Amino acid sequence: MAVTNAEAIHGRTLRRDPWWVETLPTWVLLGGFVVYATWAALQNADYFVDPYLSPLYSPCLAANCEEPTIRIFGSWFSLSPALLILWAPGGFRATCYYYRKSYYRAFFRSPPACGVRDAAKCYTGETRFPLALQNFHRYFFWAVWPVLFFLWIDAVKAFSFEEGIGVGLGTVVLVVNATLLTAYSLSCHSCRHLAGGHLDGFSGHPLKHRLWRFVTRLNERHGLIAWISLVMVAGTDVYVRLLANGVFEDPRITF
Secondary structure, eight states, rough: OOOHHHHSSOOBOOOOGGGGGHHIIIIIIIHHHHHHHHHHHHHHHOEEETTTTTTTOOOOBBBOOSOOOOBBBOOOSSOOOGGGGHHHHHHHHHHHHHHHHIIIIIOSSSOTTBBBOOSSSSSOSSEEEEEEGGGGGGHHHHHHHHHHHHHHHHHTTTTEEEEEEEEEEHHHHHHHHHHHHHHHHSSSSHIIIIITTTSOOTTTHHHHHHHHHHHHHHHHTTHHHHHHHHHHHHHHHHHHHHHHHSSSSOOOOEE
């Protein structure tokens, strides 16, 4: 007969150390990002300063965009254009295998840590709504790549100013942001599976083996890349927002 977590642990915890400290970064970084990104997406302002477009609004698909990427949605759409695209990267992050471990422990206390009783009395896994939606991670993986494509277009546009071609601090910020988000997507477990993890053996597949080894090296740092890229997305939006509000001028060199 299976023994539940509650039956195995008498009392709230068997731990004597401050086990909850491990969940603090998730509360601060992930929780803080969700709050900030929601606020920024609902502002519908201060997300573009020529030639910089915030990643929270890219690609900008509505006619009411400050700088439309593609006008797919006409003037009838009056809400923030960020709402049209954030479902893809947001869903990709929310269903990420690494983030699941982090926020299951921090927010759902399932499980909080080794030797600590679960908040729930029983465990049903990801077989019921809403956790059953976690199984869509492999599909969000494909949905996020068009967004990355346009982020790289934005990064290239960031080299073009009214004075000519050049490099600004904002250029560096957008390029670094696109690079980190690409690395986060490539280091994903789903990407590793597609790169060769689905094969029973690599004999006869030398190119796929090299690709799998490259993705595996990234995958080993997936957690670190996940956090750094998350902070960078928010930081990039903050930078563009500060420029839009005239807090300071973008330092740049033009040729």
